[in-house]
Amino acid sequence: MVDSVWLREERRGTAPLTRERIVAEAVALLDAEGAGRLTMRRLAERLGTGSTTLYWHVDTKHDVVDLALDAIFGEVALPPSTGDWRAEVTALLRGWRSAMLRHPWSAEVLGRPLLGPNVLARTEFLHAALVRAGFVGADLVAAAYALSNHVIGSALMQAGSGAAEEAAERSAADELLARRREEYPTLASRGHPSGNDWDDAFDRGLGFLLDGMAGNARP
Template sequence: MPRNTLTAEQIVRAAIELLDSEGLDGLNMRSLGQRLGSAATAIYWHIKTKDDLVRLAGDAIWDEIGLPDPDADWRTAATALATGMHAMLTRHPWFGQAAGGYLLYGRGKSRFDEHTIAAYEKAGFAPADADRAAATVFVFVLGSALGPAMEVSLTRRLTHAALQDAVARTHEIASEFPRLRERLDTPAAVGYADAPEGSFEFGLRAILDGFEARLSSR
């Protein structure tokens, strides 16, 4: 595809697809050019560096999160935004890795932040505490998405046998501790990078319950 028929939006969308399938290590201009049916030089005409490409891709995925109804109560809005962010991060497990190695910013992320802060101000938090509430939930959601991201990354990098060996070894070590041993012997026992079922929903409810209690006590 010649450079004058490519657009930056097409390149970013293809980059996201490549990141989803191959991970951060699999993203390079040559592979991206092959996906687009174009020479790498045509991509450089629009986007100069891999850092720029990751930043643009990392911002575009925030637009996938639907915005809550403006008339919704604060807790409904906060839950929708946090749940949408968690689903987005689960679809794009490379984002967590990119956040540790690239400067990520843009209008998509700012749009999300604007509506999140608005939800907590609507709850009754002063601006500074609304910022803290938004940051608390953001860190929780990001951490909750690390398990699936780890699973994807490990599956790409390691053989099935190596993963099975690691799981067996972790179970062997955990069996030395009574509470862990008891949980390993149940049908709900989790895998190497998994959290117990319902952990995200439980944690989010607990945080928002804490916010409500804090607001009610004032």
């Protein structure tokens, strides 16, 4: 049986502690310190309340993460319907990636069922756009997964290191490849793929995916 905060009736609280305030403080904590530092005790301390009071609103830390993650998806604007499925998908995925980069922890906690209203609304938008493009059945699932994985993978890789660390890693990688040119001739001649223009790489990769999908769509 799936255990999710979205499958239980919300327990209404009164000010000063409400679900909305819990979510806002949880997002702030996650942004500042990452998913590994989130505990119910630390969240309760930041809220100025006791763990018992917090547990009246949410059962587990997983509940908090699910609520916070759905709030992040709420930052992703739903593009206007234009009739151009490719433009709509591009706008949605760019917005999703930007939200994940503002909240790097979000890419690390996507393993749980995503059943919140903001997640479902954006998933519905993506699937509806792909259906209009002619994708059905297993092809629809594969197309949606491919696009989602492109966003998640791009955000994970970019969030993994800062600019200074990235430059140092690129320099060290290029030095290694120069010494071992015979083993890795292609990489040595073109440079290690780290340190690229992340936005350009994301858009180019998305373009490749959509080009392939357009050729397999069934209008």
